[in-house]
Amino acid sequence: MTMRQALDRLTIETPGKGLTNITAPVLRWVAAQGLQTGLLTVWCRHTSASLTVQENAAPAVRADIARFFEALVPEDAARYAHDDEGPDDMPAHLRTMLTDTQLSIPVAEGRPVFGTWQGLYLFEHRRGENRREVVLHLLGEI
């Protein structure tokens, strides 16, 4: 058995603020590498968009998540010194800190070991952004 690595950049097109399910393109990329057992790492190259693993079934979950983060980290310019790019600038950084910039997931039988209800999401925190870049790294063996 020989270890192999694969590394790529994936551009994610989103409809804007909120959660975009990126499970399918990530699974396709992993499948295309032809490795059976290994470790997949996903890295988000931004400080105003992040990653999260969430329930992939009920759409109401995504609306509740959006509402929760609006309340926890309000887009209220009066609270922040840093607002170079508008009222969603600093909240975007804070929401990124509270969620994930990186996730690593074991791969078994050629597939990341997500649980039945787990989906991988890009969490866009800015208005007016609709292209983000994530790096995919896979280390494993055939």
Next chain:
Amino acid sequence: MTMRQALDRLTIETPGKGLTNITAPVLRWVAAQGLQTGLLTVWCRHTSASLTVQENAAPAVRADIARFFEALVPEDAARYAHDDEGPDDMPAHLRTMLTDTQLSIPVAEGRPVFGTWQGLYLFEHRRGENRREVVLHLLGEI
């Protein structure tokens, strides 16, 4: 030197909601693989239970953590559209997002490099759940 991988599923029995220290079974599993240097990844296969690294000494810390998350993400059905499985359903998803689904820790001399006060915990967010599954992946060399 040759790299080797080990992959397993660990079922965690918990007393229910709150933090369960899983450091001991994880250390036992790592020791059993016989690898000296490497990287251990722990993945929680749920969206209503999570992982966290916390102080392993004072029991009061765990009570304070529980209280903090009850206040930050209240089990108040009026706040959430998604409550298919009761008032702890949506808070469980949000608490999972704010903590960890995955942790990767370097292994040196056959042991994960936890600091003196660090313990690894499964954080159960639902009532009535008492079995959870984590995946352990170890990549390393003898």
Next chain:
Amino acid sequence: MTMRQALDRLTIETPGKGLTNITAPVLRWVAAQGLQTGLLTVWCRHTSASLTVQENAAPAVRADIARFFEALVPEDAARYAHDDEGPDDMPAHLRTMLTDTQLSIPVAEGRPVFGTWQGLYLFEHRRGENRREVVLHLLGEI
């Protein structure tokens, strides 16, 4: 191609509470290992200091982050049972849980794939601490 591992401990000297940019010493360490493609893992060996990836440009971001966490997790002893080491003891644990203990980042062409605006920070949550230890692990090939 042969996979190789490197493992080290880095002592971080900080001016105390708040964010300390540790990108430069981490990049120097990675460059010194001479590996082109791989995966870098950074592990913080404490439960009252953490890691985070944040905007590396505007200093106002760091002040806003400090203020946000002071409000979200107040240093108010009346709220916590655990205060063995003072009013910043329990808030330090909670702030650690809400941010990161570990980050893994792919390495390409000998460099972690940070985005243009991303910096890696040690987030010190205690007063009176100014030395922290992180473990660096790199797995990759020349």
